Amino acid sequence: MTGHPIAAHPGPTLTAAHCQAAPPALSFTTTPIREQGLSLPALLAGRDDVVSWLHQGRGLIGMGHALTIEARGPERIEELRSAWRATIGAAWWRDPLVRPGTGPVAMGTITFSPASRERSALIVPSVLIGHDTHGAWLTTVVPAGQPHPSPEAIMAALHPQQPGPQPRADSPGPQPGSLSEQDWCRAVLTVQERMRAGQADKVVLARDVVLPGPHPATGDLLARLAHSYPTCWTFAVDGMVGASPEMLLNLEGRRLFSRVLAGTARRNQGTPTQDLAHWLAGSAKNTREHALARASALEALEPLCSVVEGGEPFVLELPNVLHLATDITGVVAGDTGALSLLGALHPTAAVGGTPTAAATAIIEQVEGMDRGRYAGPVGWVDWHGEGQWCIALRSAQLPQGGSTASGETGIRVFGGCGIMPDSDPVDELAETQAKMRPILEALAAPTHSAHAAHATPSAHATHPAPR
Ligand SMILES: C=C(O[C@@H]1C=C(C(=O)O)C=C[C@H]1O)C(=O)O
Structure with missing residues (x-):
């Protein structure tokens, strides 16, 4: 335009x-x-x-x-x-x-x-x-x-335009964000101590990396994400961009749909998808983590719906990771609209933790960053309150007018994962890297920072080894 x-x-x-x-x-x-x-x-x-x-x-x-x-x-x-x-x-x-x-x-x-x-x-x-x-x-x-x-x-x-300037091949890779990778792994241990002290059952801990500019045009970034992750929802609103697999709320008429994701297996070279899916479906840590997220979404929706049902958990396959997923369907009572439902649903245990208040308090104290719109709802609403909203995952915040509200002049890329008492910090770090991959690739940045030396995910014991 x-x-x-x-x-x-x-x-x-x-x-x-x-x-x-x-x-x-x-x-x-x-x-x-x-x-x-x-x-x-x-x-x-x-x-x-x-x-x-x-x-x-x-x-x-x-x-x-x-x-x-x-x-x-x-x-x-x-x-x-x-x-x-x-x-x-x-x-x-x-x-x-x-x-x-x-x-x-x-x-x-x-x-x-x-x-x-x-x-x-x-x-x-x-x-x-x-x-x-x-x-x-x-x-x-x-x-x-x-x-x-x-x-x-x-x-x-509006005829299609030429793509904007491409990132330079020698552009610097991702830089540490609010916490270094080592400090983030220490934060995971702190969270686990809190969990062992009975303060929470699950806490979702996230981290950011910063890509210094210049960055591609937003539209080019979106076109790449839409091409590589067609089954995800490719969004951009107010500089928040990404390709999310997690549909928080689709409200059409009085019918509601929500997809809860929690529990993750990273793809690695050599392990067939079927083996990864089998490992994920049988992993005690991941199924417990999923059950908490599933229960929190159902609990939030029940008072607002005349009917609400969670299907059997299944494995959702994406190009970078596999997730345990539950599809929830329901019929909304009264004239409750999408924004009211979001108010009740957010934050689910998929991005906050369980119990919600205790988990989000731990996040504020330990994570060391302002998440901004990462892990918040992103989507659209129409004139009578219907619409579609995802959770803003696999996402980045582009600087608006030169910098983000947090003062960053680069692009902030986010990734997080559910921490359980038996999580392994290095394994969780590798999971955040796998989740950042879509957006880093779309930004044409190297997907692994030079600071990731100690993360050797595929060889780790809590994950199936490549064959
Ligand atoms: C927090 C993120 O993802 C969430 C956490 C997951 C997990 O811990 O297994 C899986 C899907 C998402 O609900 C993220 O992508 O940043």
């Missing part, structure tokens, strides 16, 4: 409280467009000011900002929900399609912790292009009373 009038005049950024009290009057128009030859990932090429939600090549991409709503603190999800409701109340729209993702839509990213310095945000892009199994559409957003640009003019301006 470079140079397009819509993108040239971004709409306001409002706090949720302000937006709720005085919502701007926005006008949304959805128009069906031709799907022949349409490739959402290709339209992202070379662009930085994009939002994205792609799965198997379909989904939503957006450009420009018609409205940004931001919130911080313990009430951030509820504040964003109220502000979005007020925005819809003040909006006008035309939507002949009435499908998930048509009409008014906001893309969102929410911090893991209420104490984060980063903002949680809902972004209404000026232009949104959607593609599902029934066809494609384009939604434009302008201040009420202003004319909508023609869909043809927008599609003409």
Whole structure:
């Protein structure tokens, strides 16, 4: 959208409280467009000011900002929900399609912790292009009373661009983030001491590495992730980018779907996938870890649903790791919307731990970093509260306006894992490296830092050895 009038005049950024009290009057128009030859990932090429939600090549991409709503603190999800409701109340729209993702839509990213310095945000892009199994559409957003640009003019301006500058071959690899690898392994031991003292049953500990700039255009990064991890949800909202396998909440009509992941086997050269899957399904530590995450999601959903069921755990295979997975389905009671459900679900034991309050307190004390939006919900919500939200895993925070809220000027790449009393710290470190691989490869950075000398994951006793 470079140079397009819509993108040239971004709409306001409002706090949720302000937006709720005085919502701007926005006008949304959805128009069906031709799907022949349409490739959402290709339209992202070379662009930085994009939002994205792609799965198997379909989904939503957006450009420009018609409205940004931001919130911080313990009430951030509820504040964003109220502000979005007020925005819809003040909006006008035309939507002949009435499908998930048509009409008014906001893309969102929410911090893991209420104490984060980063903002949680809902972004209404000026232009949104959607593609599902029934066809494609384009939604434009302008201040009420202003004319909508023609869909043809927008599609003409949006022809696929050349990819942006590629990373240099000699660019420096990942640098230690908040903790060195050794200090992070010590933090794992500290967490285990706390668990042995009875303070928690499971704690998810994460770490970050920093990639100094320059970095590829956001759209190029997304196109690579979407290509390499098509079964994951490739997202970008407010500089938070990644390809997540974990669907926290899909709400369509009153029907809810959630996929809980916990328990991981790293792929290594030489071990057949079937052997890894067999090892994972039989690993006592991983099945206990999974059971805790599964129970926490079911417990959070039960009071809000008239029916909720967890399927049998199964092994989910991804290019870098395998996970134990449970699919949860349910029917939501009353008119509870996606943002209210997120408020109840987040943080699940898959990214926090058990019990929630004790585990998150230990994370704050031991992890030594602000997670920002990593491990928080990321996704989209429509005008009547339906939408899709993943957990922002396998992800990175791009610097916005030069630096992140934590003052970083490089890209922060995150990875974490559930720590149990019988976890091995070196093995867990290697798991974080495997989880960082998708985003580091998409950034075309070396996947192992020079500081990883002591991690020899495939030879480790708690993991099946290569044959
Ligand atoms: C915390 C992460 O992943 C979570 C932890 C997992 C585990 O410990 O086995 C598995 C999937 C995710 O729920 C991450 O990817 O950073």
